[in-house]
Amino acid sequence: MKKLFGVIGDPIEHSMSPSMHNELFQVYGINANYHAFHVKKENLSDAVKGFKALGFAGFNVTVPHKEAIIPLLDELDPLAKAIGAVNTVVNENGNLKGFNTDGxxxxxxxxxxxxxxxxxxxxxxxxxxxxxxxxxxxxxxxxxxxxxxxxxxxxxxxxxxxxxxxxxxxxxxxxxxxxxxxxxxxxxxxxxxxxxxxxxxxxxxxxxxxxxxxxxxxxxxxxxxxxxxxxxxxxxxxxxGLDMFVHQGALAFKKWNGIVPDIKRMKDKVLKQLGGLSC
CATH class of the missing domain: 3.40.50.720 (NAD(P)-binding Rossmann-like Domain)
Known part of the structure; x- marks a missing residue:
């Protein structure tokens, strides 16, 4: 059965996470898909319930939901709790656990x-x-x-x-x-x-x-x-922010799949999509 992953935010059209993670799934032979979802503040609770009901294996959280999502989760990693913000969620047998890989x-x-x-x-x-x-x-x-x-x-x-x-x-x-x-x-x-x-x-x-x-x-x-x-x-x-983006993404990928991904490949993929050179 195909695993489902995603990212939620408002706005979300700019996110490079889907192309980066979907390529990694292909590289490592993981039967999964990663999608971007435009979720407004007033719809956040429904979105989280939907992800749980659909059995999403995990998802990322970006602006402006990193703090607001906390009461909607079942459990928090101690670091995420201390920070008071979540950017990565792992579905552990129906238990949504929040982490923070940003820092x-x-x-x-x-x-x-x-x-x-x-x-x-x-x-x-x-x-x-x-x-x-x-x-x-x-x-x-x-x-x-x-x-x-x-x-x-x-x-x-x-x-x-x-x-x-x-x-x-x-x-x-x-x-x-x-x-x-x-x-x-x-x-x-x-x-x-x-x-x-x-x-x-x-x-x-x-x-x-x-x-x-x-x-x-x-x-x-x-x-x-x-x-x-x-x-x-x-x-x-x-x-x-490209270095931060790929490293936090790699940490999330490892939490979801138990694999440390190729950072250079991730960075090259995003750069190619953006059509530029990093600074």
Missing amino acids: SGFVKGLLERISMLSEKKVLIIGAGGAARAIYFTMAKEGPGLLDICNRTVTKANLIVKDCPYQVTARALNIEEAEHQLEIYDLIIQTTPIGMAPDIERSPISIHKLKSGSFVSDIIYNPLETKLLREAGNKGAEIQN
Whole structure:
């Protein structure tokens, strides 16, 4: 019997997950299909019930459902519970268990470009589910400073307060972060601002960005956001969200199928579909 997998989000048309996972199923001889489902907030509960009723083996969760889906699941992995967001669900004999592979996927991709994170001064932009996952995972790596900024500072404050790891940290508003941007070695952008089709927006002004810093944007469509383009022009090293995307996808694939997939193949597949070169 064919296994069913999927991804839910709003919007979802931009997702490369179906092509990436369906190719992996072919490569590893797994009788399965992966589909994208456009699910609005008011339909989330019905969608989860439908996946369970249809016997989906697992599914991914993207914006804006990563936090809202938690009460609809039967069980949470301890890390997902601490983060307060889920991006991967596994159906274990009718029991829907939520995991979070965002933070681990991001750090795995980042460490391919940066040799170590200790002592670095880091700024995270945004305070949603992905920001929370990345913040907690980064805190575990022991950076010298781990600030977080958001238009609603109370949300950023909650992430700092809830973090289970000791780290020097501050919650800032966007303007405060902009005014001291030159102190950061690493800036991580976690919001949807700049994602296709609204590609001419940027979440923060980088007028004070220092040359030689590293700027990572978790968006992968487009491959170069306005933020990354401007940062590159100012002499920063840049990274789009493709590395995080394939690594978190690989972690999900392993949870569903018990197989560690070929990361290079996954990345090449997404790049081919996007028609560009990664940065």
